[in-house]
Amino acid sequence: MKKIKTIVSGLLIGAMMMSFAGCASVKARDKKEVKDILKEKLELKKDKDFKNRSYDDYDYFYGESGKAYFSIYIYDDEDDAADVFDDLYDSYEDDLEDDVFDGKIKLKSSDTSGYVTFKGECTDDDAECFLEDEYYYGGVYYADNMVIRVSASKDKDNARDDVNAFLKAFGLPKP
Numbered sequence: 001m002k003k004i005k006t007i008v009s010g011l012l013i014g015a016m017m018m019s020f021a022g023c024a025s026v027k028a029r030d031k032k033e034v035k036d037i038l039k040e041k042l043e044l045k046k047d048k049d050f051k052n053r054s055y056d057d058y059d060y061f062y063g064e065s066g067k068a069y070f071s072i073y074i075y076d077d078e079d080d081a082a083d084v085f086d087d088l089y090d091s092y093e094d095d096l097e098d099d100v101f102d103g104k105i106k107l108k109s110s111d112t113s114g115y116v117t118f119k120g121e122c123t124d125d126d127a128e129c130f131l132e133d134e135y136y137y138g139g140v141y142y143a144d145n146m147v148i149r150v151s152a153s154k155d156k157d158n159a160r161d162d163v164n165a166f167l168k169a170f171g172l173p174k175p
Contacts, residue, residue: 026113027171028144031059034072038063041169066162068138070150078112078145085114085142091128092116092140100124103136104175113143117175121155138163141172148172 029037035052038044042065046052050063050070057080061072075081089109096105103120117139122130130136137160138151150166152159167174 025171026115026141026143026173028113028146029074029170031074034061034074037169038065042166065166067152067154067156067159068150068162068166069152070148070166072149073147075145075147081142081145081147082112084147085109085140088129088140088147089114089116092118095127095129098124098126100127101130106175115139115141115173117173118151119160119175137175139167139172139175141170 035046038050038061039046044050044063044065049065050061053060057077058073058075060074061070063070073081073084075084089107092105093107095101096107100123101118101120102123103118105120106115106117108114108116119137121135122132125132134153135155136151136153137155138149141148141150148170150163152163164174
């Protein structure tokens with residue numbers, strides 16, 4: 001009996017570690033991959049549901065997928081993406097430490113990727129990333145030269161479903 005418990009415990013720990021490893025991955029996409037995901041997987045129409053702009057240092061996609069609002073930045077220089085994400089990460093971390101958010105904020109970061117997910121309501125007007133008395137569900141995701149922001153500001157199942165569908169299309173972790 002003890003041997004069976006040991007085997008089962010080992011299998012459960014292994015399964016949990018594999019699930020955590022899968023959750024932490026954020027994959028960078030190029031401009032063509034982003035367009036394909038938006039058009040094919042999410043069935044969004046350019047200029048109706050999303051727009052694309054090219055600037056000197058980055059390409060920018062933004063729009064709505066149902067009630068999910070998103071922006072995607074693909075930088076020419078990976079350091080620019082890292083700087084943007086680091087600044088956002090620090091601000092969310094400050095909000096978490098200052099206890100201005102009633103809900104869950106999850107922060108993960110490495111040298112080349114990371115994410116911040118959140119679900120809940122802001123309870124303080126001193127927050128850096130949120131507006132007081134507003135509900136948020138979504139996240140900020142970073143890999144190599146790409147930063148994605150997606151969220152819904154409605155505490156409704158269909159708004160969360162829209163965010164989750166967007167995240168699934170890009171293979172990103174849910175809040």
